[in-house]
Amino acid sequence: MNDDRPRFTLDDQEVAFTPGQTILEAALAAGTYVPTLCHHPEFAPHGSCKVCTVRVNGRTQSSCTTPAHPGDVVELHSEELDDLRKSLVQLLFTEGNHFCPSCEQSGNCQLQAVGYELGVVSGHFNPLFPTRPVDASHPDVLLDLNRCILCELCVRASAQVDRKSVFALSGRGITKHLVVNAESGRLGDTDLAVEDKAMSVCPVGVILRKRRGFRVPIGERKYDRRPISEVALDEAEGERR
């Protein structure tokens, strides 16, 4: 096929892109996995987790928010960038309470899968062990804030798709946390329903459907079978079809 679309350089590779595509989208379409946690193809880029950071013509940028330009020189993998990316993921692990052996999301979790992909074998930093509540007040949904990585995907899904605004972030810096839209502060007093989009977007194990946690056994789950770098490329291809 004669592809006369504009191109940029991604590490050692020439990538053709459709004008309007971000660097991350173009890379995925060209078959190169870019690690990310807050990106979701159905939502506008958010650029908050910074795991997809690349160097564009020498400047660090989130590849999910930066449009591709013809002739750009984009660095995705270098020792420095890979190390920085790893540190970001390790910070997320140590800022929350992530005990995967007892987490229902284990095996389907993107934080965990990105950790595997980047070769993260420890939190590296001294863990914070914050005290965060678990809210089981909703009849069908469990909210375990110990694992929230503040990606705002549930916030975006609930506001933009469900039109309910059940979730929001509150506070700043290290005190930033997820809150729900009820005077009592309890999930059970919101109008969240299991069919909501907000129920299916959390990349980690915060918003959990009750009574089905272990329907698929550990070891047979999404990222147990294949690394996220392969799954993400297949999913990106599925969306283009």
Next chain:
Amino acid sequence: MSGETKKKLRVTTSSLAGCFGCHMSLLDIDERLVELLEHIELDASPLTDKKHVGPCDLGLVEGGLCNAENVRVLRELRKSCKILVALGACAVNGGLPAQRNHLDIRDCLQTVYLTGLGVHRGFIPNDPELPLPLAQVHPLHDVVKIDYFLPGCPPSADAIWQLLTDLIAGRTPQLGHGLIRYD
């Protein structure tokens, strides 16, 4: 093969605030144990019952730090071992025992020994021989330098085998997809 004339690695293993699951997983390398014993000799370990560790090339430590005795043993291991490995989820991030970290230790002891369901005429054990519990459970790298980490609850036998064969060969352990697991 030069390996046959090579000196055997002296290895110590220890279980701190762990459940011995990682040691079971080590034994789970099955018949590869025979091959392993051609390359290593065991110093202090729950498997040898030798209590005090001598100079070692490699230390495998299961479990995190939940009491003062754990910290003392870990420091001794660090002094004795050229390479120290945090083996398993609890050694790496505190694991299951660390889920008490948001609770007050006094409340924990009271609930377990005094007010808990089914406790009659309980008392909080205070024998001077018992090590004092720490206010929080810590991963090993909170206290000493750790050279390599192998997560997993427990790490699979294949992951342990990969780590050991890499270290015996003098390589940095390389664990690909399926061998690095946090659950």
